[in-house]
Amino acid sequence: MIINIPKDVNRIITSLRQSGAKAYAVGGAVRDSILGRKINDWDVTTDFTADKVKEIFSDYRTVDTGIKHGTVTVIIDREPVEVTTFRIDGGYSDNRHPDTVTFTPRLEDDLERRDFTVNALAYNDSEGLIDLHGGLEDLKNGIIRCIGDPDRRFNEDGLRILRALRFASQLGFVIEENTAKSIVKNFALLGNISAERISKELFGLLGSQGAAKTIKEFPQVFSGILPELAPAFENSIDTAVQSLQKCDNIAEHRLAALIVIAGRTGDETLTGLKLSNAARNRIKTLVECAGIRLDTLNETAFLKKLGSLGKDASLDALSFLTSLYGTDRSVIEKAEKVFESGKCITVNQLAVSGKDITAFTGVTGKAVGDTLNALLDMVIENKTQNEKTALLNAAQTLDIRRNGND
Numbered sequence: 516m517i518i519n520i521p522k523d524v525n526r527i528i529t530s531l532r533q534s535g536a537k538a539y540a541v542g543g544a545v546r547d548s549i550l551g552r553k554i555n556d557w558d559v560t561t562d563f564t565a566d567k568v569k570e571i572f573s574d575y576r577t578v579d580t581g582i583k584h585g586t587v588t589v590i591i592d593r594e595p596v597e598v599t600t601f602r603i604d605g606g607y608s609d610n611r612h613p614d615t616v617t618f619t620p621r622l623e624d625d626l627e628r629r630d631f632t633v634n635a636l637a638y639n640d641s642e643g644l645i646d647l648h649g650g651l652e653d654l655k656n657g658i659i660r661c662i663g664d665p666d667r668r669f670n671e672d673g674l675r676i677l678r679a680l681r682f683a684s685q686l687g688f689v690i691e692e693n694t695a696k697s698i699v700k701n702f703a704l705l706g707n708i709s710a711e712r713i714s715k716e717l718f719g720l721l722g723s724q725g726a727a728k729t730i731k732e733f734p735q736v737f738s739g740i741l742p743e744l745a746p747a748f749e750n751s752i753d754t755a756v757q758s759l760q761k762c763d764n765i766a767e768h769r770l771a772a773l774i775v776i777a778g779r780t781g782d783e784t785l786t787g788l789k790l791s792n793a794a795r796n797r798i799k800t801l802v803e804c805a806g807i808r809l810d811t812l813n814e815t816a817f818l819k820k821l822g823s824l825g826k827d828a829s830l831d832a833l834s835f836l837t838s839l840y841g842t843d844r845s846v847i848e849k850a851e852k853v854f855e856s857g858k859c860i861t862v863n864q865l866a867v868s869g870k871d872i873t874a875f876t877g878v879t880g881k882a883v884g885d886t887l888n889a890l891l892d893m894v895i896e897n898k899t900q901n902e903k904t905a906l907l908n909a910a911q912t913l914d915i916r917r918n919g920n921d
């Protein structure tokens with residue numbers, strides 16, 4: 516079997532080999548090359564220590580990514596390639612990090628510490644594919660299988676449970692029977708794993724084609740990691756699965772759908788997962804827009820909401836809601852046209868400014884903003900033109916009314 520390794524990665528492998536090292540491309544890139552999938556990044560594994568690797572590539576920029584774990588990143592033509600020394604992971608007393616890592620001269624040891632057979636393939640141009648765990652066969656048959664005893668492997672690192680589901684979901688693979696049984700038995704081990712590691716794998720899973728199917732098969736795992744959303748995985752699992760199938764392959768959309776189905780605000784979930792502010796805000800907006808059914812709002816309320824959300828968030832929410840509820844997608848075009856046309860839907864687009872309001876009506880402070888908002892409502896409701904004189908006159912009537920009420 517021949518795998519096309521990018522020139523730069525091959526240069527690293529060749530230089531290492533010319534210096535007397537063993538060196539192979541390994542892991543996800545080898546797997547995805549064979550599957551003809553898009554490759555994220557290339558990892559190289561070698562028997563040389565990180566210090567020796569740095570010496571060999573002293574003419575290049577290198578980054579000490581994880582020297583303690585044997586990893587140095589070599590940057591060739593701006594492409595970062597992680598080079599890691601063959602290693603054996605020591606005991607895992609906390610189910611999280613190996614207590615120690617031991618470097619080893621044997622490729623076999625390094626492949627054995629890896630999680631799944633399809634992730635334990637090594638390759639270089641001189642030796643071809645090295646497949647000590649039947650990874651190629653599993654790749655051909657679409658199977659995720661632990662290397663060694665699944666119970667032991669999941670107890671070493673609970674995250675592997677979620678990784679198995681993530682790979683199955685992304686690759687459209689099934690999980691081998693013993694591995695699947697062990698997942699059901701051991702999923703509570705995910706309780707020992709940091710929120711950041713869980714979130715990364717969960718997002719990979721939710722953003723992929725097989726998310727609905729995976730959740731249908733292992734609902735208990737998801738109740739375990741997202742306890743506030745348990746209603747979606749327990750009582751409403753069929754609705755949840757159907758809804759997830761309707762969503763695009765976007766993790767934020769799927770998580771928002773689950774929050775909606777569980778009838779939650781999402782606050783605890785989003786805080787618990789320690790998501791970035793961007794992801795958190797995006798999901799909160801989606802949940803909120805589902806609450807008001809932005810996709811079916813009346814004209815005035817719709818325009819006001821587009822104005823307060825802005826273009827990107829509005830279009831994202833409409834795309835989410837029309838998929839989730841199967842509503843007419845022409846509402847997306849309608850929103851696009853509103854934004855393109857420059858139609859007045861925000862106070863910034865009014866033909867008067869706060870200064871104008873103060874100069875003309877004498878109001879100051881918070882009342883200025885209130886006046887502008889009231890004018891915006893009038894413009895959206897077609898009660899006045901967005902034109903300076905008309906707005907100032909309208910402002911005066913508003914102001915009189917307000918003073919009268921005070």
Ligand code: ATP
Pocket residue numbers: 541542543544555556558628629630631634635672674675
């Ligand atoms: P992706 O394309 O999503 O990056 P990947 O297989 O490259 O998939 P990484 O998380 O980048 O996944 O890990 C690189 C390799 O390191 C894996 O292919 C696997 O061999 C090994 N690996 C990563 N995480 C673990 C783990 N928790 N336990 C055992 N081996 C692991």
Ligand code: MG
Pocket residue numbers: 543544555556
């Ligand atoms: Mg990778």
